[in-house]
Amino acid sequence: MLRYTLLRILGAIPTLLLVIAIAFMMVHAAPGGPFDDDRALPPAIEENIKRYYHLDEPLPKQFLRYLSGLVRGDLGPSYVHVDYTVNELIADAFPRSLKIGALAMALALLAGLGAGTLAALRHDSWLDRVVMAISMTGISIPVFVFAPILVLLFAVKLNWLPAGWTSSSGVSRYLLPVVTLALPQIAYIARLTRASMIDVLQRDFIRTARAQGLGTMNVVWLHALKPAMLPVLSYMGPAIAAILTGSIVVEQIFGIGGLGHFFVNGALNRDYTVVLGIVVFYAALIVFLNLVVDILYGAIDPRVRYR
Amino acid sequence: MKELRLILFAVLLAFAAVACSCSSDRSEDEGSVLHRGIGTEPESLDPQKARTTQAGDVLRDIGEGLVGYSATGELVPAAAEEWTVSDDGRTYTFSLRPEARWSNGDPVVAGDFVFAWRRLVDPKTGAFYAQFLADVANAEQIIEGEEPPHALGVEAVDDRTLVMRLERPAPYILSLLTYPSTFPVHPGSVAQHGDSFARAGNLLSNGAYVLEQWTPGSALSIRRNEHYWNNGETAIDTVKYHVIVQNTAEVNRYRAGELHITSNVPPDMFQQLKQQYPDELRIAPTLGVYFYGFNLSKPPFKDNPGLRQALSMAIDRDMLAEKIVGRGELAAYSWVPPYVQNYEPPVFSFATLTQEQRNTIARRLFAEAGYGPDNPLRFELRYNTNDTNRRIAVAIQSMWREVLDVETTLVNEEFQVLIANVRAAEITQVFRSSWIGDYDDANTFLSILQSGASSNSPGYASDKFDSLMKQAAEQPDLERRRWFLEEAEREMLADHPVIPLYFWVSKHLVSQEVSGWGDNVLDYHYSQHLSLSATR
Numbered sequence: 001m002l003r004y005t006l007l008r009i010l011g012a013i014p015t016l017l018l019v020i021a022i023a024f025m026m027v028h029a030a031p032g033g034p035f036d037d038d039r040a041l042p043p044a045i046e047e048n049i050k051r052y053y054h055l056d057e058p059l060p061k062q063f064l065r066y067l068s069g070l071v072r073g074d075l076g077p078s079y080v081h082v083d084y085t086v087n088e089l090i091a092d093a094f095p096r097s098l099k100i101g102a103l104a105m106a107l108a109l110l111a112g113l114g115a116g117t118l119a120a121l122r123h124d125s126w127l128d129r130v131v132m133a134i135s136m137t138g139i140s141i142p143v144f145v146f147a148p149i150l151v152l153l154f155a156v157k158l159n160w161l162p163a164g165w166t167s168s169s170g171v172s173r174y175l176l177p178v179v180t181l182a183l184p185q186i187a188y189i190a191r192l193t194r195a196s197m198i199d200v201l202q203r204d205f206i207r208t209a210r211a212q213g214l215g216t217m218n219v220v221w222l223h224a225l226k227p228a229m230l231p232v233l234s235y236m237g238p239a240i241a242a243i244l245t246g247s248i249v250v251e252q253i254f255g256i257g258g259l260g261h262f263f264v265n266g267a268l269n270r271d272y273t274v275v276l277g278i279v280v281f282y283a284a285l286i287v288f289l290n291l292v293v294d295i296l297y298g299a300i301d302p303r304v305r306y307r
Numbered sequence: 308m309k310e311l312r313l314i315l316f317a318v319l320l321a322f323a324a325v326a327c328s329c330s331s332d333r334s335e336d337e338g339s340v341l342h343r344g345i346g347t348e349p350e351s352l353d354p355q356k357a358r359t360t361q362a363g364d365v366l367r368d369i370g371e372g373l374v375g376y377s378a379t380g381e382l383v384p385a386a387a388e389e390w391t392v393s394d395d396g397r398t399y400t401f402s403l404r405p406e407a408r409w410s411n412g413d414p415v416v417a418g419d420f421v422f423a424w425r426r427l428v429d430p431k432t433g434a435f436y437a438q439f440l441a442d443v444a445n446a447e448q449i450i451e452g453e454e455p456p457h458a459l460g461v462e463a464v465d466d467r468t469l470v471m472r473l474e475r476p477a478p479y480i481l482s483l484l485t486y487p488s489t490f491p492v493h494p495g496s497v498a499q500h501g502d503s504f505a506r507a508g509n510l511l512s513n514g515a516y517v518l519e520q521w522t523p524g525s526a527l528s529i530r531r532n533e534h535y536w537n538n539g540e541t542a543i544d545t546v547k548y549h550v551i552v553q554n555t556a557e558v559n560r561y562r563a564g565e566l567h568i569t570s571n572v573p574p575d576m577f578q579q580l581k582q583q584y585p586d587e588l589r590i591a592p593t594l595g596v597y598f599y600g601f602n603l604s605k606p607p608f609k610d611n612p613g614l615r616q617a618l619s620m621a622i623d624r625d626m627l628a629e630k631i632v633g634r635g636e637l638a639a640y641s642w643v644p645p646y647v648q649n650y651e652p653p654v655f656s657f658a659t660l661t662q663e664q665r666n667t668i669a670r671r672l673f674a675e676a677g678y679g680p681d682n683p684l685r686f687e688l689r690y691n692t693n694d695t696n697r698r699i700a701v702a703i704q705s706m707w708r709e710v711l712d713v714e715t716t717l718v719n720e721e722f723q724v725l726i727a728n729v730r731a732a733e734i735t736q737v738f739r740s741s742w743i744g745d746y747d748d749a750n751t752f753l754s755i756l757q758s759g760a761s762s763n764s765p766g767y768a769s770d771k772f773d774s775l776m777k778q779a780a781e782q783p784d785l786e787r788r789r790w791f792l793e794e795a796e797r798e799m800l801a802d803h804p805v806i807p808l809y810f811w812v813s814k815h816l817v818s819q820e821v822s823g824w825g826d827n828v829l830d831y832h833y834s835q836h837l838s839l840s841a842t843r
Contacts, residue, residue: 088523255551
């Protein structure tokens with residue numbers, strides 16, 4: 001088991017290195033630099049700043065410097081958030097992004113499965129059509145359109161919820177961002193669930209269950225939900241990706257200082273270290289989670305260890 | 308198998324989310340709280356490293372230079388209570404307020420300024436605005452690394468007396484001393500905390516407020532500095548600056564009653580907001596010019612002032628300012644904005660003509676430059692991607708086509724790409740740019756067009772202009788200096804290295820609960836001058 005774990009960890013290193021190298025080349029290939037502005041700096045001052053951040057060195061040397069920092073867990077200083085290091089920015093922003101993302105995912109699953117099941121049970125009724133119409137709307141309207149509409153309605157008109165993250169310290173500030181982020185996913189999951197639920201409900205084993213006198217609730221809960229969820233589970237990967245990218249827009253609109261916010265502004269301002277840091281962080285996170293899953297598989301299923 | 312993997316993945320994510328619970332990042336409101344939108348985040352609150360207007364806004368609240376501004380934009384004594392200037396205009400002697408204090412109670416002494424200024428020009432600091440002190444004796448040599456920082460022409464005679472020696476009389480130097488780059492820092496605190504001295508909890512400041520909390524990407528809170536010498540005059544206890552990158556989102560938060568002041572007003576909502584909040588929309592002229600530059604190092608614009616003038620004249624600036632931009636902007640017939648103090652900008656020779664008359668002359672100049680139906684002119688106009696820029700470019704493209712039959716190709720680029728291209732001056736022909744004055748003086752506009760100046764984007768080089776600028780810099784007499792500067796601008800305008808299009812206005816929504824707001828050309832609004840009539 002230990003050998004298996006070690007091998008898996010070693011195997012992850014080349015993947016990470018490749019991601020870092022490609023990301024490094026890409027950010028430095030973008031035209032312009034972190035210190036370019038309408039007002040050009042006098043050459044002497046520009047040189048001083050570049051020397052300060054080691055940007056005057058040849059790229060391979062900069063890359064090695066970056067790697068050696070990385071080995072020590074140091075993602076470097078931010079060029080645009082001068083008073084902070086990239087480590088500090090990520091440590092501060094990630095929990096916020098994660099919380100909102102996880103809540104949105106949970107909401108999407110709950111609401112999507114519920115609505116989809118309901119629509120399937122009332123197949124071809126007015127309820128079915130309403131749910132499907134709403135979910136079609138949810139899929140077609142992009143987050144950057146939906147968010148301002150929700151803000152105008154709930155914050156500006158009704159004044160029930162804060163329009164921005166920093167305007168409240170309570171739970172209320174989570175509502176709009178989480179709902180905005182979850183909406184398209186609720187819609188997708190509802191449609192997937194409905195289609196597969198309709199299919200499952202017509203199978204023989206469901207008919208048998210009903211014949212044995214089980215009520216609808218029990219049939220769905222005990223027998224139909226599990227097989228009907230399979231397509232939803234396969235959709236989880238794309239859903240997590242969609243929530244990650246969606247959070248970039250949501251964080252901008254609600255003024256949430258999450259990873260998406262720093263990633264977008266970092267890319268626009270050529271804040272090399274911040275963009276690289278976030279890429280490396282996400283890559284490491286995904287590799288790590290995969291690793292944990294693999295190791296858990298190994299623990300659960302001995303066959304995997306010897307494959 | 309695949310499903311199991313996904314379930315485990317989701318469980319791990321959810322577990323991590325629950326495991327890290329972050330505490331609320333806002334303390335309970337105590338006393339009066341002013342909520343201000345700040346747009347993008349200040350990149351630093353280290354006075355010597357800060358460079359954006361956003362950082363400047365916060366730093367002017369928490370720090371204080373020798374000189375400051377009143378609510379309406381007049382220079383007033385700040386950390387210095389008075390000063391004298393020698394007859395040749397090259398030596399300034401400042402007397403510091405004995406009651407000036409840092410936020411920990413330490414007195415603000417002349418040595419703190421000397422320390423900060425040497426730090427600003429020291430190449431090791433990597434300061435962006437080191438050139439702010441370029442007029443101080445030896446500053447340029449220190450920036451170039453030829454002299455050590457202590458060679459800077461500034462001296463603390465005693466704790467209360469600061470003497471500054473200049474290379475040349477620079478009457479605008481007092482305006483520069485209101486700029487955060489020249490604010491003092493607490494030497495002990497810098498030594499103790501190093502690069503992280505400008506964080507909440509570490510940062511000692513000498514202004515009306517002190518940094519209380521800073522959540523990167525979200526918000527900054529500053530609270531009243533009890534040790535500030537003029538604390539009695541500060542009305543608002545806490546100011547919260549909200550980082551909101553999207554203009555529309557900022558306006559929505561204003562409408563929801565979450566902000567008292569916005570940092571901007573989005574162009575596409577302007578007319579609607581003007582009707583909805585006629586008394587809260589504050590529009591004021593500001594020190595900025597929106598212009599098109601020519602690449603003067605390549606044909607067809609190299610050595611071709613007639614052609615440049617023809618293109619400049621064919622643009623109906625009044626129509627552009629009123630109809631295309633339409634937020635109270637002033638059409639530009641000069642390079643320096645007309646409301647700069649102690650200056651009367653010369654205007655283009657064609658300023659008094661009607662647009663019809665201008666078009667006629669433009670056509671003649673265009674033909675004289677050798678262009679016409681047989682030899683049509685084609686070039687690229689580059690601008691950075693943005694809705695206002697696009698609308699202006701499309702309008703000008705059609706004006707040029709109509710008047711001169713010029714074929715312009717519009718190229719939009721990301722801001723950083725445009726800047727890199729303009730600087731390389733290889734593929735650019737005509738490009739969009741703008742210039743925001745650093746201080747209320749014509750020099751901040753004119754000096755960038757001196758040959759070799761780093762922000763001289765068109766690459767303008769005129770011996771006559773340079774020599775007039777040099778002579779202006781040597782004049783201790785304000786009237787004579789003004790004459791040289793005006794002559795220099797007249798000379799430059801006749802060469803048409805740039806097409807000034809309009810002068811900027813500042814745009815804010817300011818709640819009627821806020822009093823003490825003063826419109827001014829610098830668009831500075833110190834929180835210490837504001838007060839709230841009722842808390843929201």
